[in-house]
Amino acid sequence: MTTVELVYYKYKPLKNGELPLKIRITKDRKIRYVNLGVSTKPEHWDFSKNQPKSNCPNREQLERLIANKIGEVKAQIVELKADRKEFTATSLVQKINNRDKSVSVRELFQEHLTYLAEMKRTGYMLSIKQTFNSLSAFSSSLDIPFSDIDLAWLRRYETWLRKQGKSENTIGIRFRNLRMIYNLAIEKGVVKKEYYPFSSYKVSKLHKATAKRAIPKEAIRAIIHYPVKDKDFYTRLAVSLFSFSYFMGGINFVDMAYLSSKNIVGGRLIYTRRKTGKLINLPLSSEALSALEAWKHTGSNYLFPILSSVHKTEQMRLNRLHKVITKANNALKQLGEHLQLPVKLTTYVARHSFATVLKREGVSTSIICESLGHSSEKVTQIYLDSFENTQIDEAMKHLL
Incomplete structure (x- = not known):
């Protein structure tokens, strides 16, 4: 029996007075923790419900992070059981931590840009570079796992591009390039197919037929x-x-x-x-x-x-x-x-x-x-x- 639960870790306060959030994994009476890398003040935490209070700064982001991490841990357990692989609380935490260190969106973009430069595909490289710069301007950081790019994330990016005054075809190019990088991430085993957001988000809708440019x-x-x-x-x-x-x-x-x-x-x-x-x-x-x-x-x-x-x-x-x-x-x-x-x-x-x-x-x-x-x-x-x-x-x- 393996249990996975959120813990507001009050035993080791940080220097700023905040307490860290962790995922506690219990298996065979052994307890191990996965650090979420975030913390919050005690007055912003509802101890009875074990969740952030409504006045907690960045409450929605915290709740999303918590749900994603718990889901990731549980999915890892299901995968190990389905493959009939033995694991302990310690080995499970090690596996999860190693996954956290996988290639980020930024790293894979830069890796592919280097490849295109070596192949001397300068025109295509410029298009990918423009998409990378656009995503960097949209997101506070691209040092994120590909699983963070979900349907809601893509819709926010589309809305942002439209506010920038980008044309329909330019938006289409941005999304086709991003989809290509995401497919590359799946191919390299960086992210699982089950996280693929483009099954729901149809890039084809962004295509706008251009006017005929042929002359007699x-x-x-x-x-x-x-x-x-x-x-x-x-x-x-x-x-x-x-x-x-x-x-x-x-x-x-x-x-x-x-x-x-x-x-x-x-x-x-x-x-x-x-x-x-x-x-x-x-x-x-x-x-x-x-x-x-x-x-x-x-x-x-x-x-x-x-x-x-x-x-x-x-x-x-x-x-x-x-x-x-x-x-x-x-x-x-x-x-x-x-x-x-x-x-x-x-x-x-x-x-x-x-x-x-x-x-x-x-x-x-x-x-x-x-x-x-x-x-x-x-x-x-x-x-x-x-x-x-x-x-x-x-x-x-x-x-x-």
Whole structure:
């Protein structure tokens, strides 16, 4: 028989006059204690009911902590009995204390950020970092176990984000990243599946379909042939990046930034997507080569003048990418306004337009999925990987 009960430990008062709260475990007449790490003053404690009085500071937090810890101890006992494992009051307390020292939310986030940095997944790392910073601003501390993130906690975080004026899609990204880290915690054995809060909290409700960002061929031609002055570096670069992305399968900005002469083999562009790790193999069209021509004699090994040998560290490269994409998109925005386009022009519009133009030309969705880069980019890549180069080559003739 094992008993678990709350004890207001009045035998060893703390220096501030408060008394500690402990969980008393009794088994085979042996008594051991689990320290809750909190204390309160005697005048705030109802000894008859063995609970905090209504005037006790942080009463709700105390009651929640007490209930969670007692529940954790009882669950541990049930688990040991179910597995038919022998235990004593001492071994039970040791097991519980060791669990308290498990990886915290903050520690797992930082561990994963380090992993992403090592894998050079800078874009995704930035997204996770933004979520981590957001959670840090919301919570007084992320040095908490994952079991503390329950349904009520998630709802409070959502409310907080809305008060910050965040958009629906930004909130969705924050929650998808948090859900990913929680799934990682389950995978690593940091937290049990039974605590998983996303079974009740549906992240899918936070998705808001974005406006179509594809533009017609006429607008694409106007951008590609836009007369740019030589001294306007960022507008020239922006037009080149837009054109190259459109003609080369909607390649995104980061992947373009890292392209070098080694990625051109036998008249084809071959590279690995930094985001998904998928190998891309596409024919280099004359239009794509024209977009590269202006930057042929820059003296750099990179195809575009975005990165150089000066950017030695990952952080330096990340800073440079952020600077260039901001300036390039600002230039495209102004160009789009001058052309009176119905959408805000960015490098991403080239990617979306690539998929949509082919779709409208009747190209099979199994070759170029209309949702390229949207709801399921992995599915799109799986479709593309299953076709011969000749089929993709033929499909790309429809671009202009």
